[in-house]
Amino acid sequence: MKEVGIGILGFGTVGAGVVEGLQKHSDLLAERTGLRLVIRKIADIDLDRDRGVAVDPSLLTTDAAAVVDDPSVDVVVELIGGTHVAKELMLRALALGKPVVTANKALLAECGDEVYAAAGQNGADLLFEASVGGGIPIIRALREGLSGNRILQICGILNGTCNYILTRMEHERLPFDQVLAEAQQAGYAEAEPALDIDGLDTAHKTVVLASQAFGRSVQMSDVQVEGIRGIDSLDIEYAAELGYRIKLLAVIKEDAGEIEVRVHPALIPCSHMLASVSGVFNAVLVTGDVVGETLYYGRGAGREPTASAVIGDIADAARNRASGTPNRIPAFVALKDVPTIRAADKIRTRYYMRLSLKDAPGMFGRVANILGHHGISIASVVQKEVRSGAYVPVVMLTHAAGEGAFRAALNEIDALDEVGAPTVRFRIEDFE
């Protein structure tokens, strides 16, 4: 049986999962691909740590570049992460015409143009199923299964840490800070959680998806990003009363020749499939102009799910390498007829607002008037009994309004003497 040599760069959590998976399913993969996938080298800066997986010590090296260059390595698997060393090694492999498999969303989001171009110029495979949605084969679905569709919309829950925090806040009625602290202790959140909870990781994945779906270069600066830091469990409760659940959502939506690319907490109807995505799971809703709505769901991170996606890509790269048909599906296909990025002010959605109003006569009318002057109409209002103090929480859901108009109205409202704490607002996604 033909052998295909695998070189692994980065022997961390995912790297160890990939090695374990390749060992465990060596025969199964050989039967399915007709190829024997052989690990030839594993590079890491730390060769001593126990990863819970047995490897021949002679495979281990600290010299990642030598792994890339090794003539017995046919497929390079980049699991180092980050945008510096990883990029150099990736470009080095592609320049040698070697296929690269990666899980590195940050690199693809921040240097996508450069690495996609390198793959194209060298006619080498660059596969990155593991970069979005962990084990969910979403990139493959976009590139192959839905290739006969123009993609109209992608909405996703793409960060397991955020979804875990929001799920626990909702189910156990706990405050954000407490859930975050417990998630950190349990290993579901990083000690430095900003990348996750401020929405940056989701934005990276969103850029990767948007580039694939629309065949245009999408930059991080094109994405409107808000995270979930400091979300008040009060709003989770109000949302639930109104039939909504708050999720950190990635939204990529084409409309009239423009696309919106945004990441933010959003109220989504409890009856929608995405609302059922709990805990560390991810899901991606993809709407194509022929197929309609499709959805893909699974574990969005972690050693095994990510390893599953990496191994699927390794099998693919190995098939292409062995049959002499690399770059069968290019890493990025630039389409001619591409939408422009919609300016933030022009993005229209419905809004949830929680106002803190002094319990004085006429207050509600004044707020409604300000909204009306900016062309924003109110869909529903919930006013609760005063809990304590002079300010009453009033929750309003609006009809669709432009971001610019909404922000202007909010500035006027929050400047009123009778308004206490600044108004809390979230977008609503009804998927209609």
Add this chain to the structure above:
Amino acid sequence: MKEVGIGILGFGTVGAGVVEGLQKHSDLLAERTGLRLVIRKIADIDLDRDRGVAVDPSLLTTDAAAVVDDPSVDVVVELIGGTHVAKELMLRALALGKPVVTANKALLAECGDEVYAAAGQNGADLLFEASVGGGIPIIRALREGLSGNRILQICGILNGTCNYILTRMEHERLPFDQVLAEAQQAGYAEAEPALDIDGLDTAHKTVVLASQAFGRSVQMSDVQVEGIRGIDSLDIEYAAELGYRIKLLAVIKEDAGEIEVRVHPALIPCSHMLASVSGVFNAVLVTGDVVGETLYYGRGAGREPTASAVIGDIADAARNRASGTPNRIPAFVALKDVPTIRAADKIRTRYYMRLSLKDAPGMFGRVANILGHHGISIASVVQKEVRSGAYVPVVMLTHAAGEGAFRAALNEIDALDEVGAPTVRFRIEDFE
């Protein structure tokens, strides 16, 4: 740009959708694949009917075999359906080494061994994404995205007609016969609905999935099949009270070297993702030993969703044809270490039972004793007030029990004088 000639056999609903999609997205597909997909011939027995799609009349022919043989046809798309003419044409194309794209689950389920072997012997692509789950790229996920996994379980809602009927029965509290009649009028159910409502269509799809997942030949006779005909809306209501929803479920499950392959209405927990699948939508839950749970959702039938899947396969076949790498992923990969089919009697699940008991002292104890003698323990009981007549409906949920033991117990229970109508029973799937 290189051209790839497409020959379409069958110009019915799906055929017209495929032609329309190829026309509409001709440029998009050319950009994505680097190939110009050109329809060279379309065969149908009826050339006069208006399909709502404009085609050059010179493309149309009644001679399907001539389309297969036409040297300008590189990819054959079989959309005739059935297992006779379709099979002959498919084998004819494969014998010429031409790739075949099909949506024909009946043919794959009933003659899979023969057509998979023909594809393998001739080294030709046989692609059938459209045969299961309409537009959902589930076959591709199993064959490629999850290739690094041993598949442990697949549970699916695979028939849109049945799911539409069950959803309407539940939401509108209507009886089966009325919903079926209305579905037939609305075009959601066939005039002859047996294939759908008796579970045969779902069984066809289940055989296709099971063969792919487990790498063994699975026959229709291996599948335990029950349909939804005559389901009583009373049971849908009781299930809802207990936190369950009734769905026609395909279950393929590996356990201790055996697989269960079955199709039947089942109670599934309302909180599970599959319970949120409403109306004509389909979904497939796939559990892999590395990736864990994944789920795929979308429209399971209809002109456009099916066309989306067919066109994705055409693009794939065209890529392989143009690059000279046919049969890149074989239609069927026989694995060495395959599970045997579990005998029906040995299948263990929890059960829902609705008994019709005479309101006499000691009745409940007698039923419980019979169950106990067969090793079946009761998890919960709901007894309602008598509505009318002498018989009281009593609903019981059991713990897991073997089919054989359960059937024996049920025979004894139903033979009691104090039992009225035969006990209604459904399996419960908790996905644990």
